[in-house]
Amino acid sequence: MSPVQPSAIKPKNVDFMVGDLTKLPLPFEDGTFDYVHMRLLNLGLHKDFWPTLISEITRVVKPGGHLELMEIGRAVMPGPTKFPNLIGFALQGAVSRGIDSDIAKHLKYHLESQPGLTNVQEVVRQLQTCPDRSDASAVRIAKLYGDDLRCAVTGSKAPLVAPGLCKEEDFEGLVKAHVGETLSTKHEFDWVRCFAMKGERKEE
Numbered sequence: 001m002s003p004v005q006p007s008a009i010k011p012k013n014v015d016f017m018v019g020d021l022t023k024l025p026l027p028f029e030d031g032t033f034d035y036v037h038m039r040l041l042n043l044g045l046h047k048d049f050w051p052t053l054i055s056e057i058t059r060v061v062k063p064g065g066h067l068e069l070m071e072i073g074r075a076v077m078p079g080p081t082k083f084p085n086l087i088g089f090a091l092q093g094a095v096s097r098g099i100d101s102d103i104a105k106h107l108k109y110h111l112e113s114q115p116g117l118t119n120v121q122e123v124v125r126q127l128q129t130c131p132d133r134s135d136a137s138a139v140r141i142a143k144l145y146g147d148d149l150r151c152a153v154t155g156s157k158a159p160l161v162a163p164g165l166c167k168e169e170d171f172e173g174l175v176k177a178h179v180g181e182t183l184s185t186k187h188e189f190d191w192v193r194c195f196a197m198k199g200e201r202k203e204e
């Protein structure tokens with residue numbers, strides 16, 4: 001498990017497991033969880049697999065419990081970037097392997113089509129990497145986003161260097177420049193969150 005996870009603040013009722021979501025069934029009894037959250041899997045799952053996985057997640061949620069899915073939808077970039085277009089590069093490869101690059105738009109449909117789920121709702125929130133407001137919470141969100149982005153792009157060295165999209169000796173400088181430009185120019189992303197309840201809540 002990646003040491004990025006701050007284990008010192010891990011709540012007592014949280015455990016981590018390494019597993020493969022494409023190897024079903026999930027290793028949990030029916031109705032194990034009050035709430036299941038799954039997010040940012042768009043590059044990892046074949047488009048035809050989403051209904052099967054959602055059915056399996058529904059199985060492990062308790063009656064009356066909730067499941068919530070979140071994916072990134074529309075992204076607005078302010079033109080060319082100093083960093084190789086990693087997202088475009090990854091998407092190009094992934095679409096040819098059968099991912100749904102519009103999965104954020106389709107989450108609601110998938111939940112509505114799933115027998116046993118009710119109260120399906122979609123909430124779209126916009127993340128701006130360089131907000132117009134400069135109050136403390138906007139600055140804090142931008143800093144958190146910068147840290148997250150630095151982590152994500154630092155891990156992308158091999159997929160960029162191997163096919164020659166970036167020279168190894170240029171990599172560190174590009175990461176720094178890219179995080180800097182992302183925080184100083186306005187990028188916008190839609191974060192699409194869809195949630196639903198399983199069946200009817202039973203009185204205990």
Ligand SMILES: C[S@@+](CC[C@H](N)C(=O)[O-])C[C@H]1O[C@@H](n2cnc3c(N)ncnc32)[C@H](O)[C@@H]1O
Nearest residue numbers: 019020021022023038039040041042043044045
């Ligand atoms: C973009 S990251 C999102 C990580 C985390 N959900 C978050 O929101 O910070 C995608 C994650 O999906 C994981 N992943 C991809 N395919 C998977 C699979 N078949 N089974 C389990 N995890 C998978 C990858 O290892 C990676 O950690």
